[in-house]
Amino acid sequence: MIKSILLVVFVGVAGAIYTYFSHGVTSPFMSFAFVWLLIGFIIKFLIDHFIRKKPRRWISTLQQGLWLSYMLNATLGSIIIGIISIAGSYTNLLYGQLFVGLLSFALYLILSIMLLWASH
Numbered sequence: 001m002i003k004s005i006l007l008v009v010f011v012g013v014a015g016a017i018y019t020y021f022s023h024g025v026t027s028p029f030m031s032f033a034f035v036w037l038l039i040g041f042i043i044k045f046l047i048d049h050f051i052r053k054k055p056r057r058w059i060s061t062l063q064q065g066l067w068l069s070y071m072l073n074a075t076l077g078s079i080i081i082g083i084i085s086i087a088g089s090y091t092n093l094l095y096g097q098l099f100v101g102l103l104s105f106a107l108y109l110i111l112s113i114m115l116l117w118a119s120h
Contacts (some may be wrong), residue, residue, distance in 0.1 A: 008034050009034075011033055011075060012033075015031050015032070015082070019086075027085040027086050029079070029082035029085060030082020033075055033079045033082060036101070040067065040074075043109070047116070055115050059111070059115070069101065073101030074101030077094075077098030077100070081094045
């Protein structure tokens, strides 16, 4: 739990420092990159709290992998979009990594809801 909080704070502070030294040019993707982590940690805590039966190992591994994919791709995708936006460039290709992260999150939620339903 402490590591989670420290990671959210680190990404938030790093985004704030980068925005501060960007000469007045800001990007909401960079400024709020920590929100993806915060949402991920809160959702995982709630889901882990409500799943009563421990799922099979391969399902648990799949669930953990989807969650980690979301956390990594959404956060890094947001940071990369923010850096490129602050630099003054733009391309739709930047959103690919963020899309993969959000797709992983959707699959994680679907699997978790199925596990919640099966555990009751």
